[in-house]
Amino acid sequence: MYEVRLDEFVLQCEVTYLEDVPPTPGIDTSDWDAYGYREMEFQVISGQICDEEGVAIDAGRNACAALAEKYAEFIEQELWRQIEKERQDVA
Structure with missing residues (x-):
């Protein structure tokens, strides 16, 4: 569960699907x-x-x-930021 702040709103969000595939240079498929x-x-x-x-x-x-619906792009960016921070903290 993630918390996203939008002005006076605080939203509790759940990521239901996540795929993060890193680049593989040299693959031409x-x-x-x-x-x-x-x-x-x-x-x-x-x-x-x-x-x-x-x-x-x-x-x-x-x-x-x-x-x-209105802030989907902002919410997604903030969720990615939080996920990336979690990954850094684990590493």
């Missing part, structure tokens, strides 16, 4: 094999909205779905 590729699917499980006083209120399913 496909560009994907030669250059590598990354794919990810995620779900926003829950979310909170923080008001001016810092009190968190449940965002609800509809708000979470709308935020996931």
Whole structure:
């Protein structure tokens, strides 16, 4: 489970599919094999909205779905950043 912050929203996200294939120079079967590729699917499980006083209120399913659709690229970038940090911490 990962936490992604968007302005006053805090989203709890789950990565449901992850593929990170590193480049393999010299392979000519496909560009994907030669250059590598990354794919990810995620779900926003829950979310909170923080008001001016810092009190968190449940965002609800509809708000979470709308935020996931509107900010999908940003959320995915942030999830990759967190996954890469985890990998570095393990290594």
